[in-house]
Amino acid sequence: MQTLKHIGIIALNTFRESIRDKILYNIGLLAVGLALFSIVLGEWSVFDRAYVIKSTTLSVMSLSGLLISIFVGISLVQKEIQRRTVLTLLSKPISRATFIVGKYLGLLAVVAVHLALLTCIYYSILFLTNSEPTVSLLTAIYLIFWELAVVIAVALLFSSFSSTILSALFTLGVYFAGHLSNQLLEQIRFASRMGEMGDTSTALLEKLAVVIHAVFPGLYRYNVTSYVVHGLALPDMYLFWNTVYAIGYVGVFLAIASWWFSRRDFL
Amino acid sequence: MIQIEHLHKTYRSGFLMKPKLALKDVSLHVESGQIYGFIGPNGAGKSTTIKVLTGLLNFDSGKVLVNGISPRDVKSRRFIGYSPEQPYFYDYLTGRELLQFYGKLVGLEGNLLNERITWALQLLHADKDWIDRRLRSYSKGMMQRVGIAQAILGKPKLLILDEPMSGLDPMGRRDVREAILELNRDGVTIFYSSHLLSDVESISHRVAMIVDGRIVREGTVDEITDSCGIEYHVRTRTAIPAKDLPEGVALAGHPQEVICADDAARDRLLRYCLDNGIAVEKMDHKRPSLEDILTEEIARADA
Helix, strand or coil: CHHHHHHHHHHHHHHHHHCCCHHHHHHHHHHHHHHHHHHHHHHHCCCCHHHHHHHHHHHHHHHHHHHHHHHHHHHHHHHHHHCCHHHHHHCCCCCHHHHHHHHHHHHHHHHHHHHHHHHHHHHHHHHHCCCCCCCCHHHHHHHHHHHHHHHHHHHHHHHCCCCHHHHHHHHHHHHHHHHHHHHHHHHHHHHHHCCCCCHHHHHHHHHHHHHHHHHCCCHHHHCCHHHHHCCCCCCCCHHHHHHHHHHHHHHHHHHHHHHHHHCCCCC | CEEEEEEEEEEEECCCCEEEEEEEEEEEEECCCCEEEEECCCCCCHHHHHHHHCCCCCCCEEEEEECCECCCCHHHHHHEEEECCCCCCCCCCEHHHHHHHHHHHCCCCHHHHHHHHHHHHHHCCCCCHHHHCEHHHCCHHHHHHHHHHHHHCCCCCEEEEECCCCCCCHHHHHHHHHHHHHHHHCCCEEEEECCCHHHHHHHCCEEEEEECCEEEEEECHHHHHHHCCCEEEEEECCCCCHHHCCCCEEECCCCCEEEECCHHHHHHHHHHHHHHCCCEEEEEEECCCHHHHHHHHHHHHHC
8 A cells, every 4th residue: 555655655755757758748839730730731732631630640659658658768767767866765664566557657657748738629620620530539549658668668668777878879779679579570470471571581570579579668569550540440359459469568577677776776 | 883804995997997096995994983084185085085985986895884774785775874965856846855865865755754854954054045946056165954854864873974064154064063062962974075174173073184095193182182292382582593492392483483383393493492591481382283183194095
């Protein structure tokens, strides 16, 4: 009970710290600007206006959330260490895991608020442009939230043991690997079926692709823009299982981050 | 309250992770209710020892217990209040908001939290307008007071202060000194490091001196200074030729003044004076200060 309370206090302080960060406002303004620009894109495009506005705005939400998750996420722990505020905080009766989880939830709350605000803007744009603002679009936003939940955990994990720049690069690497791992596996299997590669190299590459696919979080699962924009139904229990999948990865990443962080010395 | 036995701590730095022994076989015992001063030059291992006690640093070997619990266990920190050297805090908060934040982390809330904040600020003479300003505008002295205030909010059994007087003006030093004494009167054990040896001499029940990662002296101030012997400064009416000075007696700079290194040297000098009809004008005894002893220990370690 006491631990949950401590997590809440640290999360609230992290939220307060993050919403005073200038980066957040720059990214937020950029996201709003791009969302509004989607109206112009819709008018110019040869495609259906509603389709362009919906897909562009969802991409903007995903991208801006990603920028916040990486740039604020990697600095959360590093800032505490560099400014030495961690010394006073960790001398209180709180474990290092509590600290990590509190920091994580604080930033997750920031991302949730960011997505909520953009959702309001998103629906306002759809109403104003008469572009079929269906409830099913919330499904895509819900999945973007869980994708970002995983990305924040990755950023925290790397920032618990490496520098800010390296953490940003590693997190971006995991993000791209997570999005491309499925495609990579499919391409290699396709090339193998078509006999475009030798047997040995195919087997080796396929094994490598399977490992990448298994180890990195499959973030491609959280991009359902094409489904919701075209009004297609998602498979049964898709949201449930992908929520469980994200929670599983977040749990593992935070556990590793906490373990690593608890071994650190603070000078 | 604090039990440290044969503590060793190594830092590793650089690409090759070159080891540097920061603490070498450190042993300390601090009883409940004591004010314990921890002194030594920069880089001697004071902050390292303190950070081991607060669980901020892991250690290689040895035994460390705080109120009977290892600092590796979170529970040990329920009894501790800690203010680091040059405390840094979230500069986007006001002093009061910061104290509310730390107060909640030690389990305080509502009226009790507000009462405790008022008490801590009054104790440190920090109940001024600036407490409601953002921390980024604070001077070093204000920061130091807020640092100590956050450490005592939870009414800890053990207060650990790393250089609590640094950055304070004479008034600030007096306020902190008085706060330490008052907390101690209320039963709080205080373990603190300081460079200001006059303060350490005046308020500590016991003192440990650390030089180059080793405890070189430990005891009450009197025990430490007595262990170094007492010097006697003797002034005679006529000068004693340098070649005739008895063993352990040296010239003090003035031709009629000599220094006897210990009691035996003093007796030899007095005997010489009686035998040679030299009148003794004045004799003072001088105990070395902690500063003298520390300087001597540093020189010995450097050698």
